[in-house]
Amino acid sequence: MKMNNINIGISIIFMLIGLTSNAQTDKGLIRQGNKEFKNGNYSEAEVNYRKSLDKEYSPKAQFNLGDALYEQKNYEAAEKNFSEVTERNVSKSLESDAYYNLGNTYMAQEKYAEAFDAYKKSLKTNPENEDARYNLEYARWKMIKQQQEQQQQQQQNQDNQQQQQQQQQQQQQQQNQEQQEQQQNQDNNNQQQQQQQQQQMSKEDAERMLKALENQEKETMEDMNEKKAAQMQKRKSEKDW
Template identity: 75%
Template structure:
């Protein structure tokens, strides 16, 4: 089964008519290619960068992107291939740059952007079956990701609604508790007021009772004195009647 990751190392034939500087640059590219085939991707990266420091070469930049990708440095590989697509006029290199740009985007799960990169690669090289396969694969992953995002959004919305319902229930419970507390406080206040009124009434009744008792005693004492005075008066009359002859 064809894999999604097709990393292209460009081996270009070099004519014999070059100056010593150009030969040194190409030698660095060849050394980088050998390191890459051995799996020494960091060493290959160093060789390609040294070659680019001496003079810009699209082949060195292309293979630098491959070395970065193989080390898992997808962000720098993406920048490298993206820059190459903007400055390269060769359809072959530009198509390959778009293809590997698509690979770096796929590795970052940016399937929609990868789809566009593979599409651009196919426009430049319509016969590339690998790019066509990866284009369809990216389309499938993009749809799958959209569905997953939609499901996740629905779950997030449901969770948010549940949280809102819980918050509303909590608020209602808090309101009920506050109402109950307020009712209890009102009842306690009312009971205290009634108790105070009863105590005040009792105090008033006690005062009235005391006044009535005092008045009753005074009346009783007065009646007693009147009785005593009546008795004395009666005795005096009897004595007077005996001496009257």
């Protein structure tokens, strides 16, 4: 059977093909699975199809199992079963339908390139499958749109990355400038402190030199006074004699 599906924006009807049984499988399990499927009891249908396959393999039973899994939105498991049917030695009609439903399963997972390939194989096997032809074009459109969106997202990511790098560079430049200004201020403060220390030392040196000169002048005056006193004393002694 082909699954019904409605896509937002564009409605795509995946027409149902009849559920099938195989004379070599347990007909009671197949019939029960078909009944459960038609009543919307897809998990119960799955159980019956699996029991039938456990008794004896049938590509058509596995095909119906894929349908039941698809309706339960277990797309990966459905994909696996439909894919295995295409690898079996089955009729062209069943092979085409398996590729068709495989394409539907890929579409449900937004694997549009894979869906496009599956629909193309369905048409190759059965060129009269008009549903596959229609869905092929829809898958092509979705695939191109997805590629464009991915390219736009990649471009957006690149733009965001470049913008982030620019912001980081600006922040780094600002940080470097602030560090340079801090270093310059520190150097200026150090220079001012050195100048103040030099000025302080120069003042202290000048005071010491002035005091030394005063002491030297005082000593010189004292020496001169002592010599003068000694000369006067000598003259007085000579006169008294």
